[in-house]
Amino acid sequence: xxxxxxxxxxxxxxxxxxxxxxxxxxxxxxxxxxxxxxxxxxxxxxxxxxxxxxxxxxxxxxxxxxxxxxxxxxxxxxxxxxx
Amino acid sequence: xxxxxxxxxxxxxxxxxxxxxxxxxxxxxxxxxxxxxxxxxxxxxxxxxxxxxxxxxxxxxxxxxxxxxxxxxxxxxxxxxxxxxxxxxxxxxxxxxxxxxxxxxxxxxxxxxxxxxxxxxxxxxxxxxxxxxxxxxxxxxxxxxxxxxxxxxxxxxxxxxxxxxxxxxxxxxxxxxxxxxxxxxxxxxxxxxxxxxxxxxxxxxxxxxxxxxxxxxxxxxxxxxxxxxxxxxxxxxxxxxxxxxxxxxxxxxxxxxxxxxxxxxxxxxxxxxxxxxxxxxxxxxxxxxxxxxxxxxxxxxxxxxxxxxxxxxxxxxxxxxxxxxxxxxxxxxxxxxxxxxxxxxxxxxxxxxxxxxxxxxxxxxxxxxxxxxxxxxxxxxxxxxxxxxxxxxxxxxxxxxxxxxxxxxxxxxxxxxxxxxxxxxxxxxxxxxxxxxxxxxxxxxxxxxxxxxxxxxxxxxxxxxxxxxxxxxxxxxxxxxxxxxxxxxxxxxxxxxxxxxxxxxxxxxxxxxxxxxxxxxxxxxxxxxxxxxxxxxxxxxxxxxxxxxxxxxxxxxxxxxxxxxxxxxxxxxxxxxxxxxxxxxxxx
Numbered sequence: 014x015x016x017x018x019x020x021x022x023x024x025x026x027x028x029x030x031x032x033x034x035x036x037x038x039x040x041x042x043x044x045x046x047x048x049x050x051x052x053x054x055x056x057x058x059x060x061x062x063x064x065x066x067x068x069x070x071x072x073x074x075x076x077x078x079x080x081x082x083x084x085x086x087x088x089x090x091x092x093x094x095x096x
Numbered sequence: 097x098x099x100x101x102x103x104x105x106x107x108x109x110x111x112x113x114x115x116x117x118x119x120x121x122x123x124x125x126x127x128x129x130x131x132x133x134x135x136x137x138x139x140x141x142x143x144x145x146x147x148x149x150x151x152x153x154x155x156x157x158x159x160x161x162x163x164x165x166x167x168x169x170x171x172x173x174x175x176x177x178x179x180x181x182x183x184x185x186x187x188x189x190x191x192x193x194x195x196x197x198x199x200x201x202x203x204x205x206x207x208x209x210x211x212x213x214x215x216x217x218x219x220x221x222x223x224x225x226x227x228x229x230x231x232x233x234x235x236x237x238x239x240x241x242x243x244x245x246x247x248x249x250x251x252x253x254x255x256x257x258x259x260x261x262x263x264x265x266x267x268x269x270x271x272x273x274x275x276x277x278x279x280x281x282x283x284x285x286x287x288x289x290x291x292x293x294x295x296x297x298x299x300x301x302x303x304x305x306x307x308x309x310x311x312x313x314x315x316x317x318x319x320x321x322x323x324x325x326x327x328x329x330x331x332x333x334x335x336x337x338x339x340x341x342x343x344x345x346x347x348x349x350x351x352x353x354x355x356x357x358x359x360x361x362x363x364x365x366x367x368x369x370x371x372x373x374x375x376x377x378x379x380x381x382x383x384x385x386x387x388x389x390x391x392x393x394x395x396x397x398x399x400x401x402x403x404x405x406x407x408x409x410x411x412x413x414x415x416x417x418x419x420x421x422x423x424x425x426x427x428x429x430x431x432x433x434x435x436x437x438x439x440x441x442x443x444x445x446x447x448x449x450x451x452x453x454x455x456x457x458x459x460x461x462x463x464x465x466x467x468x469x470x471x472x473x474x475x476x477x478x479x480x481x482x483x484x485x486x487x488x489x490x491x492x493x494x495x496x497x498x499x500x501x502x503x504x505x506x507x508x509x510x511x512x513x514x515x516x517x518x519x520x521x522x523x524x525x526x527x528x529x530x531x532x533x534x535x536x537x538x539x540x541x542x543x544x545x546x547x548x549x550x551x552x553x554x555x556x557x558x559x560x561x562x563x564x565x566x567x568x569x570x571x572x573x574x575x576x577x578x579x580x581x582x583x584x585x586x587x588x589x590x591x592x593x594x595x596x597x598x599x600x601x602x603x604x605x606x607x608x609x610x611x612x613x614x615x616x617x618x619x620x621x622x623x624x625x626x627x628x629x630x631x632x633x634x635x636x637x638x639x640x641x642x643x644x645x646x647x648x649x650x651x652x653x654x655x656x657x658x659x660x661x662x663x664x665x666x667x668x669x670x671x672x673x674x675x676x677x678x679x680x681x682x683x684x
Contacts, residue, residue: 044674
């Protein structure tokens, strides 16, 4: 094993940056999954509300929540990519 | 007088004694190395546990037997009753556990300290532990170079163990060579006079050394080398138990009420235990003799018999005191009452836990929530609202209608007398504890500091708003009154959502989504209200002076809502990754 390789291995061992990255990725995937599940529930709800009355405040509330969740998902995905 | 003349004189005598007496020097060096080891072990566990010790102590103390067992187990593992006590005091202050559980943990911790005697007598004297000490020191030092806090912690624990082993080895060596020139066993004293003298010696030694574990190590090594008599060693062990109480009592003088309560509980426990042990020392000795063969303790092994005696009399102490635990807790609560007047003081920030990252963070979070609650109280009163109404089932319009008369509150005065000092304590504590945190801990502290700053800014915002609110509430112009009522309704809405999130155990993603949705709602309400004000100006329903005040106050009210929601995210969304998804910067 060369000196550089040894130093890399020691750095990996002590710094644990890769382990941290993997942990962060796993966490973000979990969050995205949870948010996606919530989004799909809300999409069903939005459809139902739209069928009842597309001008109702209930429908608009669900729509707003959907927009927020979609934004959160795309932020989480971007963070995962950056990481 | 004491510090100027007697203390230096005593130090000189001690120095002369150390320099002139070779054997005593080896023993004292052993004690010193042992104490350094204890110090490293304690610091190592603070870093290495990463909150595990705190989690165990918080979760497994539901009933008294569990609290006692947890106290025993945690002290046996970390080998430091003072570390366990410090964490317990901080939990008590943070109201994470009750006084009954805390006292239970302290009792269990007392039994846990007796494992030191078992370790020293079973391993320290039977095998050449100094041979293990050096590799431990080497690996411990290597691990200190790690960037990771946990590895540093493990390194410190290894260094600690290495020094403890080395210390025991030095003590043993010192006593063995001392025996060749001076036989301390010649000074052995029989009967109850001997018991009293040796109890006093044990107590004084522990007060001086400030560690009952170190005293026990000395007693066991001295006993192993035949320098002291067995019955005198038993008396010394009782004395060490009393001595440690004195150390804890002195330490608690500077502590808060909870620290004092636990110190007195500890004192009472140890005095009862010591009185019992003294009264029945010969019967306890017989009990040890009877039990020893069942525990595979070889005949003639006095050091392990001493360890057994130490454990037995502490267990009996627990059995004697536990039936009166309720009375003891009542007595302690009466003896040290909570200071109700300390309104502007921190409730949860105990300096003793500043070096324990997870506990310091939990305390800081609790204190920031305390600041939040006190500030919200001032804010809602300044807006002529009552929290009971806000958090009732009534419709928001009803709440606003019912709360029209101005509430007499001087926000400036509340800020100066209660909030400013509390905020100052949070900032100081956060800055001090930051030095012991890793990157993630530092990030969390930074967020909590930001939240505390926002809370204070909200109070300053409401101070400006209150003047106009009270002025226009007496106005005959129903349009302007309606607009100010909208601002109050906005506050009620936001506070209700935050309260709902606090009271219910929602998933983190639900909390974040609710807060983010409410941020969007608040933004939309701000835009809509500004349109309404424009219309009122155009239709000459409000004059320009009122309009300018109203526009400013809409900004203040919106600023309060935004800050409330941002603080809610910091305080009640725990997952760092989840929290980072919050739209704070884009939103502001």
